[in-house]
Amino acid sequence: MRVLTRRFPHPPAFLRQGPLREGAFPSRLHDPRVAALLGIWLGITFGVCFFTGLVSHFMQHPPSWLAWPARPVWLYRVTQGLHVATGLASVPLLLAKLWTVYPRLWEWPPVRSAAHALERVTIVPLIAGALFQLATGIANIAQWYRFRFFFTVTHYWVAWITIGALLIHIAAKLAVVQANVGPGRAGRAHLTDRHSEPEPPGDGLSRRGLVVAVGTAAGVITLTTAGQFVPGLARLDLLAPRRPDLGPQRLPVNRTAAAARVLALARDPAYQLEVVGPRPFTLSLGELLAFDHHTSKLPITCVEGWAADATWHGPRLRDLLDAAGVPPDATVRVESLEARGGYRTSEVNPPHARDPLTLLATGLNGAELDLDHGYPARLIAPNRPGVLQTKWVHRVVML
Ligand SMILES: Nc1nc2c(c(=O)[nH]1)N[C@H]1C(S)=C(S)[C@@H](COP(=O)(O)O)O[C@H]1N2
Numbered sequence: 001m002r003v004l005t006r007r008f009p010h011p012p013a014f015l016r017q018g019p020l021r022e023g024a025f026p027s028r029l030h031d032p033r034v035a036a037l038l039g040i041w042l043g044i045t046f047g048v049c050f051f052t053g054l055v056s057h058f059m060q061h062p063p064s065w066l067a068w069p070a071r072p073v074w075l076y077r078v079t080q081g082l083h084v085a086t087g088l089a090s091v092p093l094l095l096a097k098l099w100t101v102y103p104r105l106w107e108w109p110p111v112r113s114a115a116h117a118l119e120r121v122t123i124v125p126l127i128a129g130a131l132f133q134l135a136t137g138i139a140n141i142a143q144w145y146r147f148r149f150f151f152t153v154t155h156y157w158v159a160w161i162t163i164g165a166l167l168i169h170i171a172a173k174l175a176v177v178q179a180n181v182g183p184g185r186a187g188r189a190h191l192t193d194r195h196s197e198p199e200p201p202g203d204g205l206s207r208r209g210l211v212v213a214v215g216t217a218a219g220v221i222t223l224t225t226a227g228q229f230v231p232g233l234a235r236l237d238l239l240a241p242r243r244p245d246l247g248p249q250r251l252p253v254n255r256t257a258a259a260a261r262v263l264a265l266a267r268d269p270a271y272q273l274e275v276v277g278p279r280p281f282t283l284s285l286g287e288l289l290a291f292d293h294h295t296s297k298l299p300i301t302c303v304e305g306w307a308a309d310a311t312w313h314g315p316r317l318r319d320l321l322d323a324a325g326v327p328p329d330a331t332v333r334v335e336s337l338e339a340r341g342g343y344r345t346s347e348v349n350p351p352h353a354r355d356p357l358t359l360l361a362t363g364l365n366g367a368e369l370d371l372d373h374g375y376p377a378r379l380i381a382p383n384r385p386g387v388l389q390t391k392w393v394h395r396v397v398m399l
């Protein structure tokens with residue numbers, strides 16, 4: 001430890017030029033207390049965003065050790081809503097935080113000790129990772145996929161790097177936060193060389209004004225985007241890329257039948273649903289519509305940050321599986337008529353496959369399912385990301 005904290009010799013004073021000069025950044029807003037407050041808020045939003053992001057990742061790519069439950073029905077809507085909301089609220093917080101602390105890039109002396117150098121180096125992955133996560137997340141909810149990497153994998157791994165760098169940063173800055181925020185802070189000022197001086201008088205924005213403005217910006221962003229997934233807030237949805245009540249049959253469409261190139265196959269009168277198990281069978285469209293129908297009120301919750309309630313009609317998946325002799329503990333795969341594309345099939349684990357709410361829906365909101373929503377049949381299951389609610393289903397296979 002000694003080696004880490006041993007003081008390096010001071011660099012010669014004549015190197016202290018330009019932004020390295022004492023008092024080069026006179027604004028009273030570059031203040032440790034403001035930075036600490038913004039840091040606490042960012043710690044909360046990034047923490048929630050990271051945790052809910054892990055939930056989303058493991059729901060989309062279930063590892064063998066995790067049997068994700070089918071209930072409560074609304075769970076994924078809440079976790080994914082929180083993920084997008086905390087990510088968006090982080091944008092003004094992060095920009096304000098970076099502005100408040102950027103003079104520290106030119107702090108003097110540049111490195112005081114090995115520990116100080118390490119702490120400064122981890123700022124690079126922290127800032128780069130945080131900006132990357134917010135930028136790619138926003139591109140994703142705006143459905144702007146111009147980048148050349150696969151979004152979910154990259155977003156997932158950069159999240160680990162960012163959160164690791166954030167933990168190191170919090171450990172390094174804990175004393176500064178304690179000396180600047182909360183009761184007893186005056187008594188802790190000796191723990192650090194960074195504590196807030198009384199605010200000097202001056203024109204322009206005060207520290208309190210800055211904190212209030214940034215908090216307000218985060219609140220307004222949250223309010224004007226939360227309508228994407230909070231029922232009843234759709235009218236406030238001014239900044240969100242989606243309105244959850246617009247689209248055929250009052251439901252947004254993620255990928256149209258034309259884009260998925262399934263128009264001809266989906267409309268084909270010779271369409272058949274094939275159920276493959278110990279007693280495989282096929283159903284014509286007429287037989288499928290004559291199968292015992294049920295109604296489920298379930299949302300589609302897209303990972304891109306919108307969720308919309310709908311009423312679905314159709315056979316229960318578990319009834320079809322029982323008819324094919326599929327045992328209750330089997331995992332099945334539903335397959336789409338779509339020939340290509342990352343979401344053309346999905347696996348359904350027993351909790352979802354056996355849930356009475358899980359349907360192979362042929363109807364939506366009182367009418368025949370629209371082609372764009374997956375006609376002739378689509379999977380709809382509770383507490384499951386939209387990417388796994390496969391449309392234009394023509395085969396169900398026991399794995
Ligand atoms: N075959 C297939 N099914 C699919 C998709 C797809 O691209 N192909 N997109 C999924 C995604 S990402 C979502 S959010 C939902 C959206 O369903 P909707 O378009 O009926 O609202 O469908 C899912 N089912």
Ligand SMILES: [Mo]
Pocket residue numbers: 254301302303304386387
């Ligand atoms: Mo989606």
